[in-house]
Amino acid sequence: xxxxxxxxxxxxxxxxxxxxxxxxxxxxxxxxxxxxxxxxxxxxxxxxxxxxxxxxxxxxxxxxxxxxxxxxxxxxxxxxxxxxxxxxxxxxxxxxxxxxxxxxxxxxxxxxxxxxxxxxxxxxxxxxxxxxxxxxxxxxxxxxxxxxxxxxxxxxxxxxxxxxxxxxxxxxxxxxxxxxxxxxxxxxxxxxxxxxxxxxxxxxxxxxxxxxxxxxxxxxxxxxxxxxxxxxxxxxxxxxxxxxxxxxxxxxxxxxxxxxxxxxxxxxxxxxxxxxxxxxxxxxxxxxxxxxxxxxxxxxxxxxxxxxxxxxxxxxxx
Amino acid sequence: xxxxxxxxxxxxxxxxxxxxxxxxxxxxxxxxxxxxxxxxxxxxxxxxxxxxxxxxxxxxxxxxxxxxxxxxxxxxxxxxxxxxxxxxxxxxxxxxxxxxxxxxxxxxxxxxxxxxxxxxxxxxxxxxxxxxxxxxxxxxxxxxxxxxxxxxxxxxxxxxxxxxxxxxxxxxxxxxxxxxxxxxxxxxxxxxxxxxxxxxxxxxxxxxxxxxxxxxxxxxxxxxxxxxxxxxxxxxxxxxxxxxxxxxxxxxxxxxxxxxxxxxxxxxxxxxxxxxxxxxxxxxxxxxxxxxxxxxxxxxxxxxxxxxxxxxxxxxx
Numbered sequence: 192x193x194x195x196x197x198x199x200x201x202x203x204x205x206x207x208x209x210x211x212x213x214x215x216x217x218x219x220x221x222x223x224x225x226x227x228x229x230x231x232x233x234x235x236x237x238x239x240x241x242x243x244x245x246x247x248x249x250x251x252x253x254x255x256x257x258x259x260x261x262x263x264x265x266x267x268x269x270x271x272x273x274x275x276x277x278x279x280x281x282x283x284x285x286x287x288x289x290x291x292x293x294x295x296x297x298x299x300x301x302x303x304x305x306x307x308x309x310x311x312x313x314x315x316x317x318x319x320x321x322x323x324x325x326x327x328x329x330x331x332x333x334x335x336x337x338x339x340x341x342x343x344x345x346x347x348x349x350x351x352x353x354x355x356x357x358x359x360x361x362x363x364x365x366x367x368x369x370x371x372x373x374x375x376x377x378x379x380x381x382x383x384x385x386x387x388x389x390x391x392x393x394x395x396x397x398x399x400x401x402x403x404x405x406x407x408x409x410x411x412x413x414x415x416x417x418x419x420x421x422x423x424x425x426x427x428x429x430x431x432x433x434x435x436x437x438x439x440x441x442x443x444x445x446x447x448x449x450x451x452x453x454x455x456x457x458x459x460x461x462x463x464x465x466x467x468x469x470x471x472x473x474x475x476x477x478x479x480x481x482x483x484x485x486x487x488x489x490x491x492x493x494x495x496x497x498x499x500x501x502x503x504x505x506x507x508x509x
Numbered sequence: 510x511x512x513x514x515x516x517x518x519x520x521x522x523x524x525x526x527x528x529x530x531x532x533x534x535x536x537x538x539x540x541x542x543x544x545x546x547x548x549x550x551x552x553x554x555x556x557x558x559x560x561x562x563x564x565x566x567x568x569x570x571x572x573x574x575x576x577x578x579x580x581x582x583x584x585x586x587x588x589x590x591x592x593x594x595x596x597x598x599x600x601x602x603x604x605x606x607x608x609x610x611x612x613x614x615x616x617x618x619x620x621x622x623x624x625x626x627x628x629x630x631x632x633x634x635x636x637x638x639x640x641x642x643x644x645x646x647x648x649x650x651x652x653x654x655x656x657x658x659x660x661x662x663x664x665x666x667x668x669x670x671x672x673x674x675x676x677x678x679x680x681x682x683x684x685x686x687x688x689x690x691x692x693x694x695x696x697x698x699x700x701x702x703x704x705x706x707x708x709x710x711x712x713x714x715x716x717x718x719x720x721x722x723x724x725x726x727x728x729x730x731x732x733x734x735x736x737x738x739x740x741x742x743x744x745x746x747x748x749x750x751x752x753x754x755x756x757x758x759x760x761x762x763x764x765x766x767x768x769x770x771x772x773x774x775x776x777x778x779x780x781x782x783x784x785x786x787x788x789x790x791x792x793x794x795x796x797x798x799x800x801x802x803x804x805x806x807x808x809x810x811x812x813x814x815x816x817x818x819x820x821x822x823x824x825x826x
Contacts (some may be wrong), residue, residue: 206651214663222668330813334806336757338764339780339798342787350788440654447658451761455784465659466765469666481663484656492654 192500199496203489210485211265214478215258223472226250228274271475275468280479283464288483291460295449297376298383303438305388310395314430315422317400325392332389337448341382341455348378358457379456383448387441395434402430432502439495443488539818546814552807556800560609567603574603575772583790595779595793596786604774605796611775612756612804615686619693619755620748626694627701628744632732634702635709646706653699658761664692665767682773689768693755700751704743712736742819749812753805760801776801 226244230236236244245251249260264271270280313325349357361372402408403426411425450462457463461480468477530538540546567573570589578598586593592601634645665688669679678684709732712718718735762768763777771778776797783794 210655214660217663217667220667220671221663222666330806330809331802334753334757334809335802336760336764336777336780336798336805338761339794339801342780342784342794342798346787346791346794350791443654443656444658446656450658450662451765454765462659466662469662470766477663481656481659484659488654488656 195500196493196497199493203493206489207482207486211262211482212258214481214485215261216254218474218478219254219257221469221472221474221477224250228472270479273468273476274473275471275476276473280475283476284461284479284483287459287461287464287480290458291446291449291453291462294376294379294383294452294458294460295445297380298387299445301380302384302388302391305384306391306395307434309388309392310434311399311422311427313392313396314399314403322396325396329389329392329396332385332387333393335385337382337386337451338455340385341378341452344378344382345455358455375456375458379452379458382452382455383445386448387445390441391434391438394437395430398430398433399426402426405429428502432499435502436495436499439491439498442491443484446484446488536818540814543814543817545810546818549807549810549814552803553811556609556804556807557613560606560613563603563606563610566606570600570603572600572603574600574607574774576600592796593792596782596790601793601796604779605776605800608774608776608779608797609800609804611686611769611773612759612777612801615689615693615759615769616752616756616804616808618690619697619759620752622690622694623697623751623755624701624744624748627698627747628705628737628740630698631702631705631707631740632709632736635706635713636728636732636736642706645702649699649702652696657696661692661696661758661762662765662767664695665689665762682770685770685773689759689762692762693758697751697755697758701744701747704747705740708740708743709736712739746812746816746819749808749815753808753812756801756805756808 226241226248229244230241242251249257252260268281272278273280273283276283309325309329313322316322345357348355355377356375357378359375361375408421408426411421416425446462449460450466452458453460453463454466461484465477465480465484467473468480563574570591572590576599578594581594581598582596584590584594584598590600590602592605595601595604630645630649634642669684669688670676674684712735715735718731721731721735759768760775760777760780763775764781766778766781768777769775771782779797780794783790783797787794
């Protein structure tokens, strides 16, 4: 087990290294470069100044050299400064990470509970009106664009009904208490939940239907086990194995959902930070934001692998 | 009575009915019996007609999709503007129809490009096995698990001039369109690759492939003649399920201002404009969003039906 985890950790580190190079290269291809931006904000620069600045910042070096320099600095946790915030990248990133953690964590709990409940209910009532209704709802959830759903929720709950705030993270000049922050989280969490519950409801249902056909379920029934016992003790445990894996693997998609949700609701999380950094030519911040997101995804994949082996004793890790 | 049975037409009909069905006929009949899938198919045909009819609508109504009229902003529906006008006085109906072209075309072309990439990778991995397969499948797993949307935003933001394309090309709407298709192909090929690899692996153990190999057939012949035609089913199913994802992806990128660029209307970028006007004119957000939703759900119902129809284990409806 330990050897497996160690080898997967090493593998993830390699992927991260490769991704850091790819992202570094891609960021360099975005419109403008740091010197252009400096020159634009100060028309007094001459051509010599520009050349000198380029040399000073190492921007006249080839891509590999620049990447190597960046990597050496990054390994000492020096990630540079954010252009738009004029602060070290880490100082900007950490609060955003916490904000996204709140949003994604809450949504994850809500949609997992919802998807498991609906998925199991649909599987047990296979072919019934309830099953069809849940299926229709799940399809609707999968098919609705996240930004459209967010916009409609804002229109309904903020513009028409006035129950909840449309955007932001807390009331300016307000108490700033838990209730206040929670009010601002309701719509984003609702949006993210609706966007992801459908997919996992269908997945849970399919897995549960498959398991209920198994011989050991028939055996359990034949031995006189009660319906509840069969469903929750025998069937669910086995049905959950693929569901848990897919849930953990969905982390990357969840970050994408958070990006849209945070942008729509003006929440300063990782998603919005990355989006704003890319749009605003904040190279250092965009680079580290993307790498943080990649790291988080790789870790969740690792968790998926371990959970898979832990839940299913037939799988031997090697 | 006897006359009817012996008539040539009836005999021919009886012969057709008795003839064993091909697997494709069986699948087609299964699909026809799936009401949700059929409804999805009909909706898609209607949407395609809606999008194709854009120039006709313009001519009949005497409007132009890009004509602005600042004296008639936010006009209510009228005989001249069936769905009213937007914040620049443009005809909303015409813009929705042209936007539909973008969504459907990107969905189709993105799916086909993704299928080509995925099929090639799947075939190579399944045929050559060994290290090639290991590397290709690791890359596939990697692409599946990465935070795709943030990375796609970087791709969409790249300055093509830095890659040596001419300024003229970079600014053209064609470059804009193909960039989106390219970006989509870059991420959506994974499912097809996995499915094609799996079926290539199983096909490679068949006797007819072995026979071809012993006769000295080359990789290209084996893959093209024996393997590829038999992987059609998983490719079709994966494609039909990918189209919905692709349409959502395009609309999301366009909504974020990184996809199809104005003035070319797409359902996604129409929503971008409508976002700030949500309290003034909510219908401007509702129309394009609803059309995206209807399109994607129709594609998904059809794809789900295809999957069932193609699955030999599925119980017939």
